[in-house]
Amino acid sequence: MTITNPALDEKLRYLRMSAIQQSLEARNQYALENQLSYIEFFELLIEDECARRKSKAYQQRLSKSKLNSTKTLDQYDFAFQPEIDKKRILDLMAGRYIEQFQNIILMGKPGTGKTHLANAFGLQALKQGRSVIFTHVHSLLDRLQQGRIDGSHQRIMSQINNVDLLILDELGFRKMPAQSLDDFFELIRARYEQKATIFTSNRSFEHWGEILGDKILAGAIIDRIVHHAHIIRINGESYRVKDFNNIKNN
16 A cells, blocks of 8 residues: 655655555554554554565575575475385474574485485575575586686685585485585584585485595595485385376376
């Protein structure tokens, strides 16, 4: 509803209180009809503005995070992966692992829902007001390599290291290029006991040395990742195979 007082409308626009601009006339009518005190009326207006700003901040964090807003915990099919301890997942969703700078490692065959769960953890962290970045491991490492050429390397590394929750998807999907291993080690070293990181991997720990190449550096990386980590193994079948079979049978 448009404010009928142009001077007041201009002041609210100057103060960037768009929610109050939109709700003022309706709230004023409500206050008159219900005989609200000035303080009660003021509280309603402030609640409107706070709600708008929280929503806007969430949408901005969501856009920067690169998370999929549809892959929530509610959409995860625990019935198809009965070995997963749902109570443990819900406990982790509370976010204490972020406050305590702990990692989560989701391990399992392709298609078992690792990325979906990681995404759900990220969305929950956003709702709790935290900053999140979701990225494929090799996409990030490619960006860092390109950053050495165009001068953006330090900016990207700083952004990644300062985010409250970093989600690195598909560690082990392919062998890590030798030229990227130093960047990966530096990233893990900088976040160790400083920030929380979630990893998804389709390879077990004994194969990580092979994935990373350099056994000595791989040992140092794995040690930092696993220390203070919650390890969740998903041993079920692939959702994609299930969906394919459903289509075939229908």
